[in-house]
Structures are given as structure tokens and as C-alpha cells.
Amino acid sequence: MDSPTSSPSADNFHSVYVDAVPPTLPAQKAEVGLKKVLHLINGEHYSGAERVQDLLGLRLPEFGYHADFACVKPGKFATSRRATECQVFELAMRHRFDLWRSRDVVGLVQEHGYQIIHAHTPRTALLAMLAARSCDAQFVYHVHSPTSRDSTRRLTNWMNQQVESWAMFQAARLITVSNSLSRHLAQLHVPMTKVRVVHNGVPSLSDVPQRDAPNGSWTIGCVALFRPRKGIEVLLHALANLRGQGHDVRLRAVGPFETPEYQREIETLVAKLNLQHAIDWVGFTQDVNRELFQMDLFVLPSLFGEGLPMVVLEAMAAGVPVIASDVEGACEAIQPGFDGLLAIPADVDDLTMKISSVVSGEVDWLSLRQTALLRQRESFSDRSMAGGTAAVYDELLG
Incomplete structure (x- = not known):
């Protein structure tokens, strides 16, 4: 889904960052007083990791933070998310090493005042790492799964692992979704002083129907x-x-x-x-x-x-x-x-x-x-x- 969009300079990025919020669900301005975080995500699908990101967008304001999103592979996230008060920017990368996009991340940080760049995938971690070197924002990386075993494509796994490892050593903090992932990072010799475990979570439901055990089928x-x-x-x-x-x-x-x-x-x-x-x-x-x-x-x-x-x-x-x-x-x-x-x-x-x-x-x-x-x-x-x-x-x- 990558589109061959050229990378503009910081002073004209408005023409490229198309707000991907559906017209019927316009994004609202961040509540005054909230600190601002830019989440860099793939955005192509709306599955497990994207649900984590969406729920963070919904819940973080309770703890003093407003989240917006920049999608490097624009797709279903923008139209499927529930956190409609968050802005979604299209930041399509032409390939996984389209590093010029880091300048555009810096542009977003400077215009919108984001204090943290929170990346969720190897390709977004690379952009966040480079962008954080050129602005005052802190770089946080969220590890959702063991990249070295993420797919059946060994070469892709290896490439993603190399990129991710490089970025992880540069991140100010690393969030893993389980203790087993923290142990995996320890095996990669990542400094454990910067690793924090935050288990995934989902909303509890108030309307779970009463049921008996199935009978037959x-x-x-x-x-x-x-x-x-x-x-x-x-x-x-x-x-x-x-x-x-x-x-x-x-x-x-x-x-x-x-x-x-x-x-x-x-x-x-x-x-x-x-x-x-x-x-x-x-x-x-x-x-x-x-x-x-x-x-x-x-x-x-x-x-x-x-x-x-x-x-x-x-x-x-x-x-x-x-x-x-x-x-x-x-x-x-x-x-x-x-x-x-x-x-x-x-x-x-x-x-x-x-x-x-x-x-x-x-x-x-x-x-x-x-x-x-x-x-x-x-x-x-x-x-x-x-x-x-x-x-x-x-x-x-x-």
C-alpha cells in the first residue's frame, strides 16, 4: 500500500499530511493541558497491534496525554479506529528504508508540539529514532511480538530484527507487552534498565450475555x-x-x-x-x-x-x-x-x-x-x- 509520495521540506508538509479521519468523524483538538504524543504506526491493517494503539488513543487522556497517529502504510486503521478525537496523518513510505520521512516526522513534532514519539513497528522505530535526534521529543518503542520470529520469511525477519535492534538501543524507553518478550530482549543484550512491561488490555464488557454450556452443537x-x-x-x-x-x-x-x-x-x-x-x-x-x-x-x-x-x-x-x-x-x-x-x-x-x-x-x-x-x-x-x-x-x- 506504499505510495510514491515525495518527501517535502518541513515548511510545506501540510500539502502531504492528508488528515485521514473520515469526513463524518472529524478529529477534535486535544484537550487543553494534555501532553501530546505522536504514535508512529503502520496502519495498513486493523488487527491486534492496531487495537492496542486505538485503545491507547481512547484511554490516555485519563492520564494526562493526548495521542495522534501517523501511518506509514495508510490503510484500515484510519477508518476503523474508535479514537476519533485523535488526528491521523498519512505518511506513506515508499519502502522500509524511505528514511527521508524522518524529516516529515520532525515537521509534525515541531508544528503540533509532540513531546514523545512512540513507535510500534521496526520501520516506524527507524523513523522515530532518526527524528528524535533532530528535535526535543523523546523516543519510546513498543515491542508487540518477537520480530525474529514474526513471520515465515526468514530474510524479512532478519532485516526487521537488525533494524529493530539498532533502534532499541537508541530508544529512551522500551515497552514490552509481556514478560516473555522482556526476556527475549534480554537475550538480545538490550539494557533492561530501559525496558518496562505493560500488558495489553481490552475493555471489560458490561453486557456479556448469560449462557449455559452448549448442548450438542x-x-x-x-x-x-x-x-x-x-x-x-x-x-x-x-x-x-x-x-x-x-x-x-x-x-x-x-x-x-x-x-x-x-x-x-x-x-x-x-x-x-x-x-x-x-x-x-x-x-x-x-x-x-x-x-x-x-x-x-x-x-x-x-x-x-x-x-x-x-x-x-x-x-x-x-x-x-x-x-x-x-x-x-x-x-x-x-x-x-x-x-x-x-x-x-x-x-x-x-x-x-x-x-x-x-x-x-x-x-x-x-x-x-x-x-x-x-x-x-x-x-x-x-x-x-x-x-x-x-x-x-x-x-x-x-
Whole structure:
């Protein structure tokens, strides 16, 4: 989605920074007295990391900060976000090393008075690092997942890891979304004195419907930006196993595919497993909670590369018991046997067994549901996430 926009000088960037807020949802001015933060994000999708950014935009004013956003890969974030009081600037990079854009970040900081530049991806971290050298703003970097294991593309992972490592050593503070990610940074010899853990969080819901355990037919749900690392193939094989064992289960898959090529691969597998009539492909939606309320059991079969999956927390908030792969982050949200279950990554038989244990009643569905609701409210709220992020800002700004 990168567009070949030329990089202007600081005195004429108004012609390039198109406010991407929908005309029906105009951005409001920051409340007087709030300190200002510019979040540099990709913005191409609206999935886990983008939900974190959106919720920070909504909640940070409670703690004295106003957030705006600059998207280097403009896309769904601008039109899908709920934080409509935040400005969104298009700052399209032509490629991941389009470093001239750092001058434009400086221009935004100088005009709008941002005191912190908060980056969320390797490419935005590079821009933030360079921009912070030319202005008075502090540089904060948010680590959402282990970059070295972020995808199946080894060269891309390596390049992103090199860029990210360079930027992390320059950042004033690093925010990780889980303790496991902090340990990952320690292995990269990042100074731990600048690392702060702020767990992801989601809003608690006041209108969670009262439910009994399903009787007979079960809807298994998955919400993701479907790409190889999310392991949907493992779930499809497990679904075929369960149906072969006589369980009345079907899959509700919510979210877009990363590429048409990958979508075709999955469609081929679905046909091979004879699951065409056992799956509802919902596609992208802004109302994730509505979809979660239609699920009896949520499964996230990630192979690797998670930080602290927002969708797991959203499922817990909606009262949907979770079975997730035992990868970074997910194991911090789920207490096996109490509020969910953990499955061995990429192990079809183990995932089949874990789902079967709930569907068959061996594991009490209602107990998982009630404990998950309580744990999300106590430990993973959007307010606690914003408060933790604001505390990092406070350290830098005094």
C-alpha cells in the first residue's frame, strides 16, 4: 500500500499530511493541558497491534496525554479506529528504508508540539529514532511480538530484527507487552534498565450475555489476520478430526487473509478435508465482540510470534473460553485449567484433544468462562494498559 509520495521540506508538509479521519468523524483538538504524543504506526491493517494503539488513543487522556497517529502504510486503521478525537496523518513510505520521512516526522513534532514519539513497528522505530535526534521529543518503542520470529520469511525477519535492534538501543524507553518478550530482549543484550512491561488490555464488557454450556452443537471461533504464522491449518485438521470422532462442531473464522495466495492455499486445504460446509468465513469486521458472542469456544492456534494476543483478551472479556497455543504471551494470559487451556504449537493431535476435552464435558466449560471473565477484568483492562503506558511517559517527562 506504499505510495510514491515525495518527501517535502518541513515548511510545506501540510500539502502531504492528508488528515485521514473520515469526513463524518472529524478529529477534535486535544484537550487543553494534555501532553501530546505522536504514535508512529503502520496502519495498513486493523488487527491486534492496531487495537492496542486505538485503545491507547481512547484511554490516555485519563492520564494526562493526548495521542495522534501517523501511518506509514495508510490503510484500515484510519477508518476503523474508535479514537476519533485523535488526528491521523498519512505518511506513506515508499519502502522500509524511505528514511527521508524522518524529516516529515520532525515537521509534525515541531508544528503540533509532540513531546514523545512512540513507535510500534521496526520501520516506524527507524523513523522515530532518526527524528528524535533532530528535535526535543523523546523516543519510546513498543515491542508487540518477537520480530525474529514474526513471520515465515526468514530474510524479512532478519532485516526487521537488525533494524529493530539498532533502534532499541537508541530508544529512551522500551515497552514490552509481556514478560516473555522482556526476556527475549534480554537475550538480545538490550539494557533492561530501559525496558518496562505493560500488558495489553481490552475493555471489560458490561453486557456479556448469560449462557449455559452448549448442548450438542458447538461453534469454535478464530479471529485473526490469517497468515501462515497463525496456524489455521492446524485448526482445520483438528476440526476434521473432531467431526470424524462424531463431535458436532463447526468453525467461525473472523478476519481477512494477508494475501490472496494464502487464501487460495487454505481454500484448497478446506476442500481436501471436506470442510466446505462446516466453516463460516466472516472476513474483516469492526465489531469483534458481536462475533465472539456467537462462539462457544475460541481457538488461537498460533505457531509462534505472539506477544500478548489482544484477541485472546477480547475472548475472555466476552466470556468465551480460550484454547491457545503455548507461545509467548498467550501463556501469561491463560492459566491452564482455570480460565482456558494451552495446546502444543503445531500439534494437531494435542489441539484435537484439548478441544475434545471441553466439548465432551471433561473440562467444565462454565467454570472456564467465569474465571476468564474475572481474570480479564482484574488483570488485562484497557485502563490498566493506558495507565502503564502513561507511567512510562511520566518517567521521561517528569
